Amino acid sequence: MSLDFEQLTDRVNEMAQTARERQYRRLDRLREVLAFLREKRLAWEELTRQREFIEKTVLASRQPKPFRGSAIPLHMDQLGLDEAFAYDAGDLPDVATIVSADGSQIVPDRHAAFVYYLINIGGIVYHHGQGEAPEVFSEPTLEFPTEDELDDAMFNNYASVTIKRDLGEIEMLARQAQQYKQAKIPLLTVMDQRLLYVPTGEISPQFKDEVIAEWQGYMQDIRQAGCWLAGYIDSPRKSSVLTMLRHIHPERDIDNLKDMGEWTGLTDVDLFSRILRPGERSKIFQDVSFSNTRFRRLNKVCFFYLNTGGSNIARVDLPVSVARDATAVRAIHAMLYDQCQILGRYPYVIARADEMAVVQRRDQEELEFRIGRRMDAAGLDTVETTSKAQTKVLARSGKGRFEP
Amino acid sequence: MMDRAQVEIGRVLRASTAGFAIGCRVSQLSQPAFGSLVKAKPLGSEECVYGLIYDMHIDDDQLIQRLVMTENPRAEIIEDQRQNRMLPVEMSVLTVGYKQDGRLIHGLPPRPPLNLDPVQLCVEGDEVREFTEPLGTGALPYLRLILRAPANRVPVDQLLVAHVRDVYRLRGNDQVWALTAVEELIELLRSNYELLVPTLEALSTALPELPIGA
Numbered sequence: 341m342s343l344d345f346e347q348l349t350d351r352v353n354e355m356a357q358t359a360r361e362r363q364y365r366r367l368d369r370l371r372e373v374l375a376f377l378r379e380k381r382l383a384w385e386e387l388t389r390q391r392e393f394i395e396k397t398v399l400a401s402r403q404p405k406p407f408r409g410s411a412i413p414l415h416m417d418q419l420g421l422d423e424a425f426a427y428d429a430g431d432l433p434d435v436a437t438i439v440s441a442d443g444s445q446i447v448p449d450r451h452a453a454f455v456y457y458l459i460n461i462g463g464i465v466y467h468h469g470q471g472e473a474p475e476v477f478s479e480p481t482l483e484f485p486t487e488d489e490l491d492d493a494m495f496n497n498y499a500s501v502t503i504k505r506d507l508g509e510i511e512m513l514a515r516q517a518q519q520y521k522q523a524k525i526p527l528l529t530v531m532d533q534r535l536l537y538v539p540t541g542e543i544s545p546q547f548k549d550e551v552i553a554e555w556q557g558y559m560q561d562i563r564q565a566g567c568w569l570a571g572y573i574d575s576p577r578k579s580s581v582l583t584m585l586r587h588i589h590p591e592r593d594i595d596n597l598k599d600m601g602e603w604t605g606l607t608d609v610d611l612f613s614r615i616l617r618p619g620e621r622s623k624i625f626q627d628v629s630f631s632n633t634r635f636r637r638l639n640k641v642c643f644f645y646l647n648t649g650g651s652n653i654a655r656v657d658l659p660v661s662v663a664r665d666a667t668a669v670r671a672i673h674a675m676l677y678d679q680c681q682i683l684g685r686y687p688y689v690i691a692r693a694d695e696m697a698v699v700q701r702r703d704q705e706e707l708e709f710r711i712g713r714r715m716d717a718a719g720l721d722t723v724e725t726t727s728k729a730q731t732k733v734l735a736r737s738g739k740g741r742f743e744p
Numbered sequence: 745m746m747d748r749a750q751v752e753i754g755r756v757l758r759a760s761t762a763g764f765a766i767g768c769r770v771s772q773l774s775q776p777a778f779g780s781l782v783k784a785k786p787l788g789s790e791e792c793v794y795g796l797i798y799d800m801h802i803d804d805d806q807l808i809q810r811l812v813m814t815e816n817p818r819a820e821i822i823e824d825q826r827q828n829r830m831l832p833v834e835m836s837v838l839t840v841g842y843k844q845d846g847r848l849i850h851g852l853p854p855r856p857p858l859n860l861d862p863v864q865l866c867v868e869g870d871e872v873r874e875f876t877e878p879l880g881t882g883a884l885p886y887l888r889l890i891l892r893a894p895a896n897r898v899p900v901d902q903l904l905v906a907h908v909r910d911v912y913r914l915r916g917n918d919q920v921w922a923l924t925a926v927e928e929l930i931e932l933l934r935s936n937y938e939l940l941v942p943t944l945e946a947l948s949t950a951l952p953e954l955p956i957g958a
Contacts, residue, residue, distance in 0.1 A: 473823030683810050
């Protein structure tokens with residue numbers, strides 16, 4: 341049944357009104373946060389004490405207090421928390437290679453005629469400064485049950501397919517990095533997600549550990565190939581830096597590390613959109629969280645915020661081994677911002693990687709048509725879609741018109 | 745006149761009896777031109793369908809639209825768009841004849857070409873002469889197919905000019921042929937001055953060495 345829009349008119353008006361009021365309140369709170377940030381811009385001792393407190397009472401504790409995660413500046417020097425590092429075209433390498441990979445999937449559908457899943461990893465190898473066409477790649481993997489699919493977790497647990505896709509992305513980056521690295525030409529691998537990978541879904545703790553270990557293995561491969569790795573997150577929702585600040589605020593709730601008081605609902609993007617101008621990046625912070633404790637020393641994840649244009653703020657994750665390399669950080673900052681200038685606000689290589697990875701609806705239909713043909717050729721009676729699926733198709737089909 | 749080897753310019757995307765569309769890569773675009781005579785010829789077959797290119801277009805998408813707005817798009821981006829992205833150049837072809845069982849017929853074929861049949865540019869002197877050779881009466885019957893094309897989709901006058909100019913040169917500046925074509929057009933368009941006059945004027949400009957005005 342179609343939406344009755346008349347019934348929704350008042351609520352839509354109320355929604356806009358509420359959004360405006362929320363925005364005003366937000367701006368008020370943000371002014372306070374900014375003032376506090378500037379007051380504490382060089383409060384290294386306080387921040388260090390707080391970090392040590394968290395490590396002792398939370399991260400290393402057998403009975404940790406509830407904690408969402410915060411941050412600590414990687415460099416505690418004369419450059420304050422509100423420092424903005426400008427884009428410098430001089431930091432852009434004359435010649436470099438940028439590799440980006442992305443993944444998409446068709447999850448198993450128990451209402452469909454065939455049980456399978458597909459993961460497609462696509463990407464681009466961009467030769468910056470060389471005037472050549474990039475190389476693109478797309479690698480599909482089709483999996484189907486070899487035993488009773490009800491017993492095979494991969495066909496009943498969509499989270500597992502998503503995890504496999506994520507691992508496929510970083511594995512591809514590691515592989516391409518090893519293939520394309522040339523002496524004296526920097527190579528940056530960049531993916532469209534966080535580096536601090538935390539597998540989610542209904543999975544066992546043991547499987548979780550295995551996934552994180554495998555993820556870090558690829559991080560190590562990239563590092564040992566002499567390449568850089570970055571995670572790029574557009575429109576991030578974290579509040580790690582805000583949490584860090586809140587933990588040294590005089591009105592903080594000492595017994596509740598998750599309490600943000602009047603700052604509830606604000607994010608790091610809200611903060612840095614007021615500090616960073618186009619092309620500027622923030623100081624580098626190291627993530628302070630349970631997740632980062634599971635990452636080995638050189639893989640620990642750091643990040644900075646980057647204004648990619650207008651007031652668009654992205655987060656760039658880096659392994660600490662890269663974050664500590666000032667030359668690498670300047671080059672990565674320059675390359676990513678340079679990439680954002682091509683399309684405006686979003687890196688070209690990541691946009692192309694997404695395009696190479698995506699599985700369109702028509703691709704899926706073509707694949708299922710081919711599967712059906714082979715099943716027929718193999719003499720198999722293909723099971724029709726379930727009654728539920730068939731009925732949905734009928735009810736959702738478009739309207740026809742009589743044409744004389 | 746320069747004889748060139750058969751040049752494949754693309755493959756059939758879709759087709760009907762009256763014409764077909766060719767898809768090709770940007771790298772294949774340097775040879776074919778508006779008005780060129782082409783043929784769709786399946787591999788291993790002697791049958792083919794002849795046509796004239798009457799439209800060439802290159803689609804865009806949102807990514808191209810965004811890139812166009814940048815100042816001085818860099819070479820890597822241009823090459824990525826041209827070599828990697830799946831945006832084929834598309835050419836529309838008006839059918840003007842076919843060859844079957846070794847016979848050349850200036851009419852609509854019994855069947856259109858199939859998807860992915862390779863399409864070649866007709867540049868070999870012998871083949872062009874064979875297709876465009878007037879009948880014993882001096883008629884060029886395939887010109888009727890051009891004149892019957894829907895004017896709202898096919899720029900008939902410009903197509904005629906481009907084709908006559910192209911064939912004139914491929915036949916080695918064959919003035920006799922060109923004037924035969926002009927006479928045929930005058931005969932076929934004697935009741936359609938609206939099309940005849942601008943066509944003759946355009947031909948006279950395109951081929952000033954010919955006494956078309958006389």
